[in-house]
Amino acid sequence: MEGLKVSDANLVVYVHPSKSKKVSEAILRELGSLLFKFSETFDGVLLAYDVNILSEVAKILPGIHPYLGVRLKAKLLLFYPKPDMLLEGKVVKLGQQSIHVIVLGFSSAIITEEDIREEFIYKVKHGQEVFASTSHKRHKIKVGTIIRFLVKSFDEEILHISGSLVPVHTGSIHWLDKNLEDCSHTNRSTKKRRESEGRGEMEEHDKVMVDGETFSLNIDHQIKKSKRRRRSEDSC
Template structure:
């Protein structure tokens, strides 16, 4: 519930010299005097205290006619400090024509005035004669013993709290009625979800029974199949390329490891082979020339050589 807080406080306790024999008991007696009263220092009513720690056991005697002992102590305090706008919950203990009385936490009194009750409510007595406030449209009833929620309008902070509230804001009224309303709302939402689910199933069945829709689904499936085959073909080609690249890399590795003497030997063999090929081509060219060489040209050349030898012989005789 709103308004309940826990505060860590540093307190000063003034003990009478007669309490020096039992300091702890004297401290508890002083704290009990703070309970259920509004305290301006804490801005609320102290409902309980716990985790008490005395900070100094060597208390100083105060000057004056009453030499009290001053102690410092720490404690955690449970405070009730309602403020306007908070939502509080209490039990109805009075139902009158001009107001509804509520008791909070079994201690504090609050009142909801006639002008703060919704207009749809009217005051009446039930068949047994018990007074109540009932709604004329929604079946909302507030009677003696009902637990209600209300919004705080104002708080008068005196020695005791005087709280006034209102039932006009939303989510206020009898707690049982609010719970049934929320359960009804959740039931309605669940029913709407079921209806929506059934409608969706009906639409799916209608789509399945429609041949146009089925054709569209079949085309989609065929398109998906073609797409999958094309994708598989691409993956196969990619794997082949990867294998080829791997083989090329392997060959490159072998060529790097190939001995230098084998490389020179192979180069020498290639040179010899080229020379033989050149020689064979020259022989072929010469043979072809001898076959095509004219016979009369050959005889003329032979005659020239004989004439030249004769001239040489005559010159030698002279």
């Protein structure tokens, strides 16, 4: 899935003097407060981190409450959905006018009716709401389906995504992964068959050309032979 990245960051965490005896706990608490929130500094939502304290010596900052500045080196896992990226999520609610999805267990997404391609028709089958494809009868989207969709926009404040199922490479992941592989295999087979047919036509063409050339040589030989015969007869 797109929209995930790992970044290396050099950070400075400011710790209150009252936490000077438990600096490690204070640092983890400070970083923990940033989890699942969008950060402009990181340009993404912090999902996880791995911290390495570079020095046990902290710099005391001047002020009424002299905070301690602790330097860190951290590896950050960030979620940064951008327009036209492909994301994956689980359908949690489905209606005639929209599909609601949860991405990575915390970010909600909605795909409205105008962003669902025409091949998907809303149906209620055996009491269950479903979007079924009219082009591929096994391609269905219902509650619990893991889908792949395109990002249209991302609200950084409430972590809400607006998505689209208009592109043909979006829909049920289970169906896409199976059938895109089959389509690729079919395309490769078709390409090989066409190349084989092309080689056959070339060989046939070459054969005709060779036969034509041989035939021409035979004609020339016969013409020369006829001329020699006429000269012999004239001399007689």
